[in-house]
Amino acid sequence: MKGMTIIVKKTTQLIAGIVFLYGIYIIIHGHLTPGGGFAGGVIVAGAFILLILAYGSDFLKLVKEEAGSTLYENLAVLVALFLAISGLLFGTRVFFLNWLPKGTPGELVSAGMLPLYNIFIGIEVAASILSIFLALVIFKEEISK
Amino acid sequence: MNPLIPLFVVVPLAGAFLIMILGRFIKHFDRTLASLILLFLVVISFYGLFTTGENSAVYRVGGWEPVNRIPIGIHMVLDAFTIIILCIVNLIGFLSVVYSISYISRYTSENYFYALFCLMVAGMNGVVLSGDLFNIYVFLEISAISSYALVAFGVERDELEATFKYQVLGGLASFLILFGIGFIYWKTKTLNIADIKTIFSSGYDPKYNLLVQILLLCGFGLKAAIIPFHAWLPDAHSSAPSPISAMLSGVLIKAIGIYVIIRLFFNMFAITEGMAILITTLGTLSMVVGVFLAIGQWDIKRLLAYHSISQMGYVILSVGIGMILISRGVRQEVAALAMAGGIFHLINHAAFKGLLFLNAGAIEYSTGTRNLNEMGGLAKSMPATSATSFVASLSISGIPPFNGFFSKLIIIIAAVMARFYFLAALAAIVSIITLASFLKFQRYAFYDKAPEKIKNNIKEVPFPMVFSMIILSIICLLLSLLAFPGIRETILTPATDILMDPSKYTSQITGI
Amino acid sequence: MTLYWLCFILFLTGLYGVITRRNLVKIAISLSIMEFSIFLLLALVGYVEGGVAPIVDPSDPVKTYVDPLPQAMVLTAIVIGLATTAMLMAVIIRLYRKYGTFDIREMKNLRG
Numbered sequence: 225m226k227g228m229t230i231i232v233k234k235t236t237q238l239i240a241g242i243v244f245l246y247g248i249y250i251i252i253h254g255h256l257t258p259g260g261g262f263a264g265g266v267i268v269a270g271a272f273i274l275l276i277l278a279y280g281s282d283f284l285k286l287v288k289e290e291a292g293s294t295l296y297e298n299l300a301v302l303v304a305l306f307l308a309i310s311g312l313l314f315g316t317r318v319f320f321l322n323w324l325p326k327g328t329p330g331e332l333v334s335a336g337m338l339p340l341y342n343i344f345i346g347i348e349v350a351a352s353i354l355s356i357f358l359a360l361v362i363f364k365e366e367i368s369k
Numbered sequence: 370m371n372p373l374i375p376l377f378v379v380v381p382l383a384g385a386f387l388i389m390i391l392g393r394f395i396k397h398f399d400r401t402l403a404s405l406i407l408l409f410l411v412v413i414s415f416y417g418l419f420t421t422g423e424n425s426a427v428y429r430v431g432g433w434e435p436v437n438r439i440p441i442g443i444h445m446v447l448d449a450f451t452i453i454i455l456c457i458v459n460l461i462g463f464l465s466v467v468y469s470i471s472y473i474s475r476y477t478s479e480n481y482f483y484a485l486f487c488l489m490v491a492g493m494n495g496v497v498l499s500g501d502l503f504n505i506y507v508f509l510e511i512s513a514i515s516s517y518a519l520v521a522f523g524v525e526r527d528e529l530e531a532t533f534k535y536q537v538l539g540g541l542a543s544f545l546i547l548f549g550i551g552f553i554y555w556k557t558k559t560l561n562i563a564d565i566k567t568i569f570s571s572g573y574d575p576k577y578n579l580l581v582q583i584l585l586l587c588g589f590g591l592k593a594a595i596i597p598f599h600a601w602l603p604d605a606h607s608s609a610p611s612p613i614s615a616m617l618s619g620v621l622i623k624a625i626g627i628y629v630i631i632r633l634f635f636n637m638f639a640i641t642e643g644m645a646i647l648i649t650t651l652g653t654l655s656m657v658v659g660v661f662l663a664i665g666q667w668d669i670k671r672l673l674a675y676h677s678i679s680q681m682g683y684v685i686l687s688v689g690i691g692m693i694l695i696s697r698g699v700r701q702e703v704a705a706l707a708m709a710g711g712i713f714h715l716i717n718h719a720a721f722k723g724l725l726f727l728n729a730g731a732i733e734y735s736t737g738t739r740n741l742n743e744m745g746g747l748a749k750s751m752p753a754t755s756a757t758s759f760v761a762s763l764s765i766s767g768i769p770p771f772n773g774f775f776s777k778l779i780i781i782i783a784a785v786m787a788r789f790y791f792l793a794a795l796a797a798i799v800s801i802i803t804l805a806s807f808l809k810f811q812r813y814a815f816y817d818k819a820p821e822k823i824k825n826n827i828k829e830v831p832f833p834m835v836f837s838m839i840i841l842s843i844i845c846l847l848l849s850l851l852a853f854p855g856i857r858e859t860i861l862t863p864a865t866d867i868l869m870d871p872s873k874y875t876s877q878i879t880g881i
Numbered sequence: 882m883t884l885y886w887l888c889f890i891l892f893l894t895g896l897y898g899v900i901t902r903r904n905l906v907k908i909a910i911s912l913s914i915m916e917f918s919i920f921l922l923l924a925l926v927g928y929v930e931g932g933v934a935p936i937v938d939p940s941d942p943v944k945t946y947v948d949p950l951p952q953a954m955v956l957t958a959i960v961i962g963l964a965t966t967a968m969l970m971a972v973i974i975r976l977y978r979k980y981g982t983f984d985i986r987e988m989k990n991l992r993g
Binding site: 507518525529544548550 | 900912957968973988
Binding site: 256257258260261262328329330349356359360363364367 | 918934936937938939956959960966967970974
């Protein structure tokens with residue numbers, strides 16, 4: 225798939241970083257404002273997909289990109305599961321226990337384990353949506369050859 | 370048993386993602402890790418079978434204690450009915466993974482297969498263990514999406530068309546289930562099954578209850594392939610690779626279809642007589658129509674898939690008889706017998722149908738065809754396959770001393786004692802027609818003269834496949850011991866007690 | 882009350898699309914319309930008269946909030962719907978490569 229015109233390329237270079245930062249803001253403030261892991265992850269994936277759409281797929285080596293994004297996805301889920309299991313070691317020994325100290329409500333560093341879960345689920349959702357998109361693009365490349 | 374409950378879901382889930390990471394670096398990592406994970410699950414589920422008697426274990430995820438005797442948070446409940454289904458799921462899963470060590474080597478990208486298989490087992494374990502209505506939906510979707518991908522694993526024309534049909538109908542089923550969950554939440558404002566039971570038993574609005582029950586019955590009936598909703602089953606089960614057919618037909622339609630129907634209708638809703646008669650009618654229709662559609666088939670796996678519909682009809686029939694007797698409030702011991710017969714037939718069907726699908730896969734692996742007209746005389750060249758197939762065919766037709774005989778006997782006796790003579794006669798006639806169909810299968814596949822083009826190069830299948838088939842046939846013989854009074858008391862009777870006694874399930878959860 | 886009837890009419894519209902359309906992609910889009918109608922129903926179930934969005938502001942604590950549990954259910958169900966649609970689209974692309982057409986009447990290999 226060929227890239228787009230130079231106006232689109234320059235605008236995407238400026239905008240993609242802002243979209244990425246906005247996605248990270250939504251992920252990290254998941255316990256204070258609406259959003260959280262899922263919605264923020266989709267926005268972060270959107271930043272990467274914007275870059276791939278603007279620059280075209282001959283510019284990037286997409287098969288290596290896909291191997292990398294599936295690796296991030298699986299690692300993030302394993303870390304999230306490990307955090308859930310770590311509840312078995314503290315306190316009343318149940319799964320998914322919220323064992324970090326909960327601060328005052330309304331602060332950024334508060335509510336125990338929730339920001340950690342949000343971050344890793346955000347990474348996982350972003351990586352998996354990117355993997356889906358890359359798999360479809362790679363398949364289309366292989367058809368048209 | 371308390372700390373072992375979340376391991377049933379966590380271990381296969383972690384294993385699936387670990388196989389995806391390390392599977393492309395280390396050579397045979399995926400098959401050994403999948404086998405080890407499922408072996409571990411088999412060991413802890415059998416440990417649970419012998420330690421869970423009358424008491425059930427409740428695991429509160431996140432540690433949220435009930436406030437004013439109202440449960441908050443998600444509960445995972447392990448009681449006597451659950452542990453039976455967990456044993457079946459993990460055992461057939463383990464034997465299918467061992468079988469697929471040599472079967473899947475003919476496909477490409479093997480590590481995706483083992484990862485999706487572990488995800489499917491994790492989803493089924495989650496559905497069976499959950500005590501919360503929306504949690505059932507989430508785990509049901511996990512196992513269903515994994516099974517859509519597994520049916521289409523070798524991407525040929527047949528498999529893709531079958532999985533498209535399966536996906537559209539499965540998606541429709543999920544939306545109906547979510548619709549039902551939305552309606553239940555509207556009235557009760559809670560999602561915990563025991564708490565919904567407490568609220569439903571105090572007030573009773575018949576039209577609302579009828580709407581919710583019909584929606585949930587249609588949704589889960591589509592997943593369980595009862596007769597008006599069976600259209601996806603023959604295509605999906607015959608086009609999938611053989612270990613996946615054994616898993617789909619042996620455990621998936623039971624764990625996410627029939628188990629949830631039995632659990633919701635006995636432990637959540639108050640049973641009305643109209644609904645019980647509807648369920649019994651659907652069971653009878655499944656039994657009869659399934660076997661008549663199966664007689665004319667010449668493709669082995671389509672024949673077995675139609676027989677799955679018929680045997681599931683037996684289970685629903687006996688559960689329906691139990692429901693009719695409970696709703697009329699008479700003859701509780703006959704209802705207990707009918708329920709025990711139904712659950713026993715569920716266990717038996719997983720064993721012999723899994724074995725039959727694994728045999729069909731072995732035949733296809735050796736001869737390369739699935740059409741009964743093109744094969745014959747395999748009894749001499751494939752001795753292990755033909756012996757285990759003989760055992761499985763006798764089991765499904767209900768010949769003593771194999772397990773199918775005892776479970777069908779209990780169902781027919783319960784129907785006669787409840788004075789449903791017509792249903793008992795139908796059950797016996799369907800069993801005879803099943804015997805006719807499997808005699809045809811045996812004759813054309815194994816005991817005929819071999820046609821010329823496949824005569825000389827048939828060998829026995831490799832060792833992992835033979836190992837799984839022999840273990841399953843030994844299990845078919847051992848399961849007939851469940852009908853005897855000593856063993857039945859420890860395994861089947863606590864399951865029927867939990868289902869039939871209306872207060873026993875809720876007192877474990879809200880009383881603590 | 883009319884809002885609930887409208888959700889149901891949207892569900893029936895999606896169901897009509899799944900049954901009568903011949904193009905594979907249109908069947909997938911109708912399936913998406915059906916699931917969105919159920920998300921609307923679930924989000925409507927949690928409405929409380931005079932309630933505001935369930936975000937706790939520490940300086941202004943006591944108010945009537947709208948029920949947040951159906952909103953969490955809808956978030957989870959949206960992600961599940963995304964996974965189902967992605968799976969369906971992957972199968973549709975493979976089907977197009979095998980048969981060369983999107984018409985569902987051409988794919989009649991499995992019969993009987």
